[in-house]
Amino acid sequence: SYELTQPPSVSVSPGQTASITCSGDKLGDKYTYWYQQKPGQSPVLVIYQDNKRPSGIPERFSGSNSGNTATLTISATQSTDEADYYCQAWDTTTVVFGGGTKLTVL
């Protein structure tokens, strides 16, 4: 079965750029999606189809996908961005989630 691998944790200082990676076999051939989940809340879609932002998601959130790795980039990171981030892709018609990355802003 298809697997997506994320680092368990990433730390960033306020105002700096955070990068969260998601790795999978030939992931660049698929679309990658990113969800933000703050403590005690439901997931929220922040990036779809590699690099598109839903309405209401700040421009500092961006995405890229090439080769075996997709990356969620958060520019000028704020304390409110502290959350768990999950990548997601489709293995034909089966949804696959990454294990999640805890972003700490300190």
Place this chain on the structure above:
Amino acid sequence: EVQLVESGGGLVQPGGSLKLSCTPSGFTFSDSTIYWVRQASGKGLEWVGRIGSKTNNYATAYGASVKGRFTISRDDSKNTAYLQMNSLKSDDTALYYCSRLWANWNAFDIWGQGTMVTVSS
């Protein structure tokens, strides 16, 4: 407001059954494919299953860990999707979310608040 609301969670003994409901508001439920996703405490997201719309013949699919034990259905006249869970195990203890798959993006754009299922004696 566009939202999904889950209900029906609770405490159940191992081997028991429970039926969850997912009720939408603010969008055309009958056109939507609905997914169930669960999250054990402190763990990641796990796909449970999905049910398509009438256009897709209400096609269902399930994750390997629940296949044969869980059944997803829907009643569009009641604007509700269901997750029937049988032969429950302690590993099924989790917060269960329903989510809408937005076909234009193939992404989960709406999530409910989740309903907690605890399997314990």
